Amino acid sequence: MGKLFLKSKEIVIPGELIGEGDFETVGGVYREGKKIYASRVGLLEIEGNLIKVIPLAGVYIPNKNDLVIGRIVDIGFSGWLVDIGAPYMANLPVGETLSEFVDLLKVDLSKFLDVNDLILARVINVPKSKMIQLSVKNITPKKLEGGKIIKITPYKVPRVIGKKGSMINMIKEYTKCNIIVGQNGWIWIKGTLTGEIKATKAILMIERESHVSGLTKKVKEMLEGALK
Amino acid sequence: MRSDGRKNDELRKIEAKVGVISSADGSAYFKIGNTAVVAAVYGPRELHPKHLQDPEKSVLRCYYNMTTFSVPERKSPSPGRREIELSTAIKRALEPTIFIEEFPRTAIDVYTYVLEADAGTRCASICAASMALADAGIPMRDLVSAVAAGKVKDQIVLDLTKEEEDTEPCTDVPIAYMPNKKWITLIQLDGEVTAEELREIIKLGIKGCLQIYEIQKKALKKKYVRI
Numbered sequence: 414m415g416k417l418f419l420k421s422k423e424i425v426i427p428g429e430l431i432g433e434g435d436f437e438t439v440g441g442v443y444r445e446g447k448k449i450y451a452s453r454v455g456l457l458e459i460e461g462n463l464i465k466v467i468p469l470a471g472v473y474i475p476n477k478n479d480l481v482i483g484r485i486v487d488i489g490f491s492g493w494l495v496d497i498g499a500p501y502m503a504n505l506p507v508g509e510t511l512s513e514f515v516d517l518l519k520v521d522l523s524k525f526l527d528v529n530d531l532i533l534a535r536v537i538n539v540p541k542s543k544m545i546q547l548s549v550k551n552i553t554p555k556k557l558e559g560g561k562i563i564k565i566t567p568y569k570v571p572r573v574i575g576k577k578g579s580m581i582n583m584i585k586e587y588t589k590c591n592i593i594v595g596q597n598g599w600i601w602i603k604g605t606l607t608g609e610i611k612a613t614k615a616i617l618m619i620e621r622e623s624h625v626s627g628l629t630k631k632v633k634e635m636l637e638g639a640l641k
Numbered sequence: 642m643r644s645d646g647r648k649n650d651e652l653r654k655i656e657a658k659v660g661v662i663s664s665a666d667g668s669a670y671f672k673i674g675n676t677a678v679v680a681a682v683y684g685p686r687e688l689h690p691k692h693l694q695d696p697e698k699s700v701l702r703c704y705y706n707m708t709t710f711s712v713p714e715r716k717s718p719s720p721g722r723r724e725i726e727l728s729t730a731i732k733r734a735l736e737p738t739i740f741i742e743e744f745p746r747t748a749i750d751v752y753t754y755v756l757e758a759d760a761g762t763r764c765a766s767i768c769a770a771s772m773a774l775a776d777a778g779i780p781m782r783d784l785v786s787a788v789a790a791g792k793v794k795d796q797i798v799l800d801l802t803k804e805e806e807d808t809e810p811c812t813d814v815p816i817a818y819m820p821n822k823k824w825i826t827l828i829q830l831d832g833e834v835t836a837e838e839l840r841e842i843i844k845l846g847i848k849g850c851l852q853i854y855e856i857q858k859k860a861l862k863k864k865y866v867r868i
Contacts, residue, residue, distance in 0.1 A: 426861045427775050428783030428821040441780060443740070450821065452740065456860060469865060470776025472666065472685055474744075500685045500747040542696065544745055568778070575777040624865055
């Protein structure tokens with residue numbers, strides 16, 4: 414153990430000295446010798462020997478096994494190019510999409526997925542070159558039809574989902590909407606018009622106030638108030 | 642005493658704000674005296690054309706621009722020699738602070754617009770840009786603070802105004818500084834000074850940067866504490 418210069422639950426900015434000594438670190442921090450600095454704007458969390466900075470902003474950087482929502486932007490010879498909100502385009506090969514054999518020379522791939530279609534997919538590989546591989550095997554629904562998409566900061570997805578899905582289930586219950594949250598911060602909502610508006614409002618409120626405590630209660634109040 | 646009533650080691654009045662442009666990933670507004678700058682950061686995002694991509698790290702692109710109404714005489718909006726040079730200077734001042742190796746094959750775009758110019762626009766741009774970068778959630782080693790110090794007639798002064806810059810003889814030294822790392826990332830010199838005086842000017846400039854850093858820090862934290 415070493416010295417700590419800041420308290421838990423504080424907002425940190427890049428370059429702020431958090432502690433000195435043998436700590437374990439996760440998230441937006443970097444080390445220099447024994448000193449530990451924050452590298453991003455985030456919420457500091459200290460649990461025993463673990464220093465954690467939860468970033469409050471930033472673009473989506475894909476990780477293996479993330480479930481993401483993407484939009485098809487191009488059709489290639491043997492797969493699709495998918496925008497998943499990351500700085501890199503992702504590739505969805507035919508082999509990871511269709512279970513039956515397809516003769517690529519004879520079949521038009523736009524029959525299965527066309528440009529601008531929304532899909533739910535899993536990131537199966539992020540190599541060092543950042544050529545991201547997607548797969549839709551064992552995922553239902555593969556294609557998201559209708560509904561609307563809202564985009565939030567990917568670092569706030571855990572708050573939208575809540576502990577064991579408590580937050581998202583509450584929103585689903587109150588608005589009667591079908592909601593799918595991608596790890597990349599894209600959220601697909603389908604339901605009645607008023608339900609969609611209500612759900613959007615709730616999710617945007619969570620994004621805006623994700624670092625405030627007592628959020629579940631606040632969202633519940635808002636959803637109940639909006640129902641009247 | 643100086644023409645605007647400040648002490649020699651006193652900064653002009655500073656105003657800093659984060660998150661002023663909703664469509665940008667990160668943005669900041671920085672005003673020092675009569676100099677006002679707004680900065681917007683986009684990215685890391687895909688870089689096109691592809692041959693500009695670096696497989697090892699992200700490419701930082703900075704654009705410094707002065708609005709047509711920022712100076713008494715209308716300024717042509719096209720970037721000239723001065724704008725291109727300052728864009729590069731700002732890029733070099735910011736690059737050491739960013740962990741660019743975390744985002745291979747991408748670009749980070751930094752746009753700074755001078756809304757009002759009264760000397761020290763490059764320093765104000767660097768201050769605003771570093772705040773906007775932090776606001777965009779880009780991993781950084783430290784914030785960058787910048788201010789000009791110099792010598793007007795025989796006085797060593799901090800944070801020169803346009804009026805002071807135009808008096809003869811005048812030496813102007815813009816300094817960008819990373820307060821926690823203690824790195825100087827930009828230093829330029831326009832005029833004549835002795836080595837001894839330069840040392841004094843740099844010391845004064847760093848003192849000013851530390852004051853600016855506190856304001857930047859407060860502005861960044863304020864965005865989240867406010868709610």
